[in-house]
Amino acid sequence: MLIVEGGKVKDTSNPYVNHARAELERAGFLKKGDDEASKLRNQIADTILQLAQVYGDSHLPVGLVATIITAFTQTTQFMPFTPLTGEADEWNEVNEGLYQNKRYKAMYKDDNGVYDTEYYIFVRKNGAAFLAAESAVMVEQFPYMPRKVYIYEGTQEAQQFEEVFSRDA
Numbered sequence: 001m002l003i004v005e006g007g008k009v010k011d012t013s014n015p016y017v018n019h020a021r022a023e024l025e026r027a028g029f030l031k032k033g034d035d036e037a038s039k040l041r042n043q044i045a046d047t048i049l050q051l052a053q054v055y056g057d058s059h060l061p062v063g064l065v066a067t068i069i070t071a072f073t074q075t076t077q078f079m080p081f082t083p084l085t086g087e088a089d090e091w092n093e094v095n096e097g098l099y100q101n102k103r104y105k106a107m108y109k110d111d112n113g114v115y116d117t118e119y120y121i122f123v124r125k126n127g128a129a130f131l132a133a134e135s136a137v138m139v140e141q142f143p144y145m146p147r148k149v150y151i152y153e154g155t156q157e158a159q160q161f162e163e164v165f166s167r168d169a
Contacts, residue, residue, distance in 0.1 A: 014056035020048050079146060080104050086142030104146050114139040116146055122164055123152045132164045
């Protein structure tokens with residue numbers, strides 16, 4: 001296994017690691033510094049280099065990269081790999097009469113229906129993302145595959161959410 005410390009990788013035989021290191025360096029992630037921003041950049045770089053090492057060591061076909069990235073993204077965002085069924089075994093009662101989906105923590109149900117509370121993700125012009133009450137949508141039927149819809153401030157899609165952007169400024 002690879003040892004990564006502060007952006008330094010000991011094994012350079014992996015072409016994925018070499019490519020990642022070169023791109024991280026070009027993007028400024030491997031700059032030295034003791035401030036919090038430098039520490040965070042180095043931690044991000046270390047993680048990317050470790051992922052590149054693991055992928056390179058797996059010897060999987062390059063054509064599987066998209067599948068792996070999709071599955072990894074879903075895993076790190078706590079998204080399900082397959083559609084939710086809505087069946088009783090998918091729910092935990094978190095409060096009297098309020099249930100949370102075990103497979104997708106942003107989904108709740110109560111006597112009024114089922115809600116995906118993170119459907120809309122609002123993104124400000126400065127790149128800051130946030131949730132609001134308007135992020136939630138009612139789920140009409142199962143099976144249901146959650147997804148995220150990003151609403152960028154200043155776009156045509158954001159016009160119907162102007163109040164959200166002004167309220168949460």
